[in-house]
């Protein structure tokens with residue numbers, strides 16, 4: 700039994716949670732384990748804001764309202780801009796193909812077909828309720844740091860998701876929140892020099908929900924590796 704491999708293999712993006720609470724001790728334990736991530740010259744660029752209860756509900760309501768207002772008036776979309784580009788402005792192969800496959804496989808599982816705008820809206824909106832998780836976390840970084848610090852951040856976030864598995868918990872990393880940075884950053888009390896990296900849903904997976912049966916494929920190492928000798 701290889702516990703590291705098992706922990707890595709068992710991590711997946713969970714998109715439906717039970718209301719079972721998560722203790723502050725557990726959250727701190729996961730965050731402290733996450734902080735064992737390496738970072739260039741040990742700069743440790745991470746900062747976390749944990750939302751629960753009324754604060755979580757209040758924030759979710761504000762962002763859901765904004766999301767709904769954009770659906771009603773698409774002109775408003777340009778008012779909500781992320782702090783950094785996660786995705787390319789122009790998609791290309793093979794990434795666009797993987798992205799499409801991922802999206803349509805998930806929607807297919809949920810019975811959502813092309814053109815079913817209301818159902819798509821409702822499914823995407825669940826992002827802004829942390830998929831029902833009792834804990835929502837926002838991670839920020841100092842904007843003045845270099846691109847390398849985002850590498851460090853990725854390692855920290857993977858640690859977070861794997862460490863959560865060690866506590867019997869599940870996660871969903873969420874870039875969907877990033878567009879709503881102008882609502883989120885003041886709400887959490889972030890300072891001017893902070894940028895939103897992503898959100899993270901944390902809780903116990905609802906095993907009854909079909910969405911959590913979704914498993915994503917991977918390109919194998921044989922395909923993405925070049926051997927030179």
Ligand SMILES: Cc1cc2nc3c(=O)[nH]c(=O)nc-3n(C[C@H](O)[C@H](O)[C@H](O)COP(=O)(O)O)c2cc1C
Pocket residue numbers: 710711712713714801826871872873874875876897914915
């Ligand atoms: C930084 C980051 C942001 C993501 N943002 C979202 C998101 O906003 N909503 C969502 O449902 N999934 C999000 N995902 C999950 C990806 O879709 C998922 O990791 C990918 O499809 C692979 O599936 P797996 O996590 O189950 O292995 C995000 C993943 C990462 C790493």
